[in-house]
Amino acid sequence: MKIQSMYRIWSILAVLTLAMLACIFETGIQPVPTQVPQAQPPLIPQNPEPNSPISINRADMIMATVQIYALFDQNGQLKPKYSGSGTIISSTGLILTNAHVASPASQGEPDMEPDALAIGLMDQEDKPPVFLYLAKVRAVDGYLDLAVIQITSTMDGADVNPNRLNLPFVRLGNSDNLHVGDHINIFGFPGIGGETITFTDGSVSGFTSEEGLGDRAWIKTDATIAGGNSGGLAADDAGFIIGVPTTASAGTGGNITDCRVVQDTNGDGQLDSNDSCIPIGGFINGLRPLNLALPLIKAAGSGEQYASPFGGPTQPTSTGNGSESFSAINWYNAEGGSDCQVTDQVNAFIPGTTAMAAAFSFSGMTDGEPWAEEWTVDGDILYSSQYSWNSGEHGNTFTCLFNTQSGMPEGNYHLELYAGQNLDRLTQSDVVVGGGTNSGPSQPPNQGVVTVFGQVLDADSNNPLPGAEIYVLKPGITYDQWKANNFADPDIYSFAKTDNQGNYSLPDRLALDVGYTFVIFVDGYKIQFGDNLVWTSQDPLNYRWDFALSK
């Protein structure tokens, strides 16, 4: 009887166990219905060949090369606008890069100063970097175009202890020991978004001197380095960093190369030419020797304040005499990149044009005074920069825009040139590349040309007012008419809302010599409006208009 009972219990238990196992296998881990098309290479090449220090060092170099995204606050979210490369030079997260990548303000472009720098680290060499950290500028020299940044937090903003980062890094070399013909290894990320690390093989082809920097201001190389590698790693065969790939300044003009739309910046659910594109640098024609970066690295490592002994290349030294004048612009085909050469005059550019030059004569200029250029294509800013004038009091000159890699994007181009203490617009011109998007110039006289932006503030406290609504009514419609029409949407020409800092920018440009009604509304404040507001050719095309509202 006892034996029978035991037998019965065991039988039931066995069945239960089998049933449970069946259930577990049904609901549990299943083979993932995925297949990896190719074998995954190891994180770091395994079993490097004996006596092959280069292989070992290249793996170290790869792991120490980072991609840097310049992030800008858009409605509370940080989004990338441009990218560059950098090199980790200490396990505590010090990164050497270009100043124009980390801090464009140091080169006279405060509007391009990012709100944060995201650091993308390599996980696998055939995969895009993963953005894990945010970094801050510790030392920057706009003249040398060098910067040292420090990883300070994770992407979600949590502070990190640099001493516990233990990151892979590249040791500092001595660029004075380089010789013509020496082999160099260049690493970086040539473009934004999803690009894997790129290796470029080259040799030292010479050195270039520069006043104040000595005979080794630049290391020339025979390597063709894509623009996004800017700020990346140039190392010798022993794995020591000896330079920073840097686009050498070549006077005026800009290289927009690829200007790639990667984000839905206007939030319309489509990625198209209405979204801002992210410019990617052209070709890099030199390396900044590491030894020029040593004072920055020392300052950044010790926490000392770094002050450039060179000043800034674009820092104006004169305010001008107030009599500056630029002539109308004539358009020319051009050749080359940063060493732009003007060829024949044109009225429009054919598709595939790689460089375009805008020539003009000038007078009343003073060397050292500020001047600037802004290029737009189909209404979007393609390139803008500010310089210090160095072409004398009067004469003829030109500025170039080029894209040696894939040609200038087709569209309607608009160029404006500014000069003087207040950077007044002195001339402007339109030209078409390819078929353009309209039959004529991008901004005929009576179409929108004026961009209005500014800030909405509390009149009493001067505090910014987020969420303020700015309405611009269609020409001819007054505030009272709009009100009588129950604030109908079809009457609205343009609309903007202020961000957390109270800033706004109207998405639609205003035409010259046309009357518009502005209405500014903030909950809890008196409505402010103005009828028949007219902009004329005397007004700047980028018109700042701040509003102070009372309760």
Added chain:
Amino acid sequence: MTTTSLPSKNKSASLQITEWVVIIVTVAALLAGWLLKNSVENRSVPFEASGIFAQTPRGWLMTSLQGNEILHVTDPLSSGFGTTYSIENIPVAPDASVGQTVSLLTLQRGQALTAYRVLEQKPVTVFGRAAYEISYVYVESNPNLTHNEIPNIVRGLDYIYLNGDHAVVATYWADEKAFESDLGRFQRFLDSLKF
């Protein structure tokens, strides 16, 4: 006089039958339970938005959508972090590489998720369709620090499909403890995904 009862052959046979009945009833009950469980788990409701179709589990809570999300459903019965499926339809350039979307997605996740860490990323084929898989982990913590509770460790899986001028991102989030056991159901969800 004493009597002794002898073992009865009939009684033994009756016992054997009882044992078999118990076993059969047990197996039948387990089978019925399993079928019931499966049918409950497999109950789904059709979903369609922006030309994307899927079968989402029935009874899951549909929560508010963020950014480019077109679907965000959570299992109300899961313990710890609620198992969640999401579909995002992100505009991309027609010539965009999947790597571009990966970079922007990891950048976005890194900002939004605490202690976000990518465990693995790789190109895969999911039910015959090319995709890119990102496996990651993060910590879900109640922002109210006065709550005395242990934060959840959440595992996530993103499947990124390029679809013309959009990237479809199907995401699976589950409590670390439930991640593996709930994976099968997510795979059925992935299988139902059509666009």
